[in-house]
Amino acid sequence: MALMTALITGASSGIGYEISRILADQGHDLVLVARREKNLIHLARFLEKEHDIAVTVIAADLANPKAANRVYQQLEKDNIPIDILVNNAGAGYWGPFTQQPTENDEHMIQLNVLALTQLTKLISQGMVKRGLGKILNIASAASFVPGPYMSVYYASKAYVLSFSEAIRCELKGTGVSVTVFCPGPVSSEFHQHAGTTNIFLMRKAPIMGSAQAARSAVKAMQKRKAIEVPGLMNAIMTILPRFFPRSWVNFVTKWVLKP
Ligand SMILES: NC(=O)c1ccc[n+]([C@@H]2O[C@H](COP(=O)([O-])OP(=O)(O)OC[C@H]3O[C@@H](n4cnc5c(N)ncnc54)[C@H](OP(=O)(O)O)[C@@H]3O)[C@@H](O)[C@H]2O)c1
Numbered sequence: 001m002a003l004m005t006a007l008i009t010g011a012s013s014g015i016g017y018e019i020s021r022i023l024a025d026q027g028h029d030l031v032l033v034a035r036r037e038k039n040l041i042h043l044a045r046f047l048e049k050e051h052d053i054a055v056t057v058i059a060a061d062l063a064n065p066k067a068a069n070r071v072y073q074q075l076e077k078d079n080i081p082i083d084i085l086v087n088n089a090g091a092g093y094w095g096p097f098t099q100q101p102t103e104n105d106e107h108m109i110q111l112n113v114l115a116l117t118q119l120t121k122l123i124s125q126g127m128v129k130r131g132l133g134k135i136l137n138i139a140s141a142a143s144f145v146p147g148p149y150m151s152v153y154y155a156s157k158a159y160v161l162s163f164s165e166a167i168r169c170e171l172k173g174t175g176v177s178v179t180v181f182c183p184g185p186v187s188s189e190f191h192q193h194a195g196t197t198n199i200f201l202m203r204k205a206p207i208m209g210s211a212q213a214a215r216s217a218v219k220a221m222q223k224r225k226a227i228e229v230p231g232l233m234n235a236i237m238t239i240l241p242r243f244f245p246r247s248w249v250n251f252v253t254k255w256v257l258k259p
Helices: 014-025 037-050 067-077 102-130 151-171 190-194 200-204 210-222 232-243 246-256
Strands: 005-009 029-034 055-059 084-087 133-138 176-181
Touching: 005 014, 005 102, 014 029, 014 037, 014 084, 014 133, 014 210, 029 037, 037 055, 055 067, 067 102, 084 102, 102 133, 102 151, 102 176, 133 151, 133 210, 151 176, 176 210, 200 246
Parallel strands: 005 029, 005 084, 029 055, 084 133, 133 176
Antiparallel strands: none
């Protein structure tokens, strides 16, 4: 008998894939969302076989402005109320702002910011009515500082942190909690897509495994924590900028984001 139903965006790889496995292990029914339908179906069949749960697959490109609404319509049609929402799907692109194609900027803002906001709005309304729910938004250690050469990505993750903290305050007392997870570098497909495999940060910083990051994120959500920054070094790197002039912080960030 499943406990609650969880929707995970970006379940086809990386952190979202691992979060899906953990929540399935805990007996939750799942709704898996991403573009690569084959990967989702493969994961769904595997999880249904391993656990006594129901897994629904919704293939959607969340960079399409209508996609979040379509996902929600599908949930309504299939009568699947969501008790756990994991807004994990995200993408980044490395490169000087003036040389980035506009489509990349729009893709990041639509996916990392708008789709996350729309899904949170649509799904949290039902959670509040039922007086029960958990929302886990995947931000980044990037949320705490501006990111030269990844300006739009870092800004999009600053939005996720600010938005999540604010609605957490608004939802206090409703039975719905909001947790924002802010990992440093994690080993996943993200860096191949982003073009960041050769930047200084990725060559020198400790890289966390996707499974470890997922465990930490789910644990924080279940404890209804406000913000989780996994790993001591990441925690230090997100606190230190508060004590230095912003110009110094920007100088250092630009340096670590260089090839
Ligand atoms: N890796 C890191 O170092 C790191 C650090 C901090 C924060 N994060 C954040 O962690 C989250 C997960 O990233 P990850 O590291 O696990 O990377 P990943 O392996 O590339 O996973 C990204 C997931 O998002 C989905 N996705 C991408 N574009 C999408 C779109 N347009 N519509 C729907 N789904 C889409 C991908 O599925 P499809 O391709 O099948 O659509 C995939 O399942 C992201 O929000 C990322 O910003 C990552």
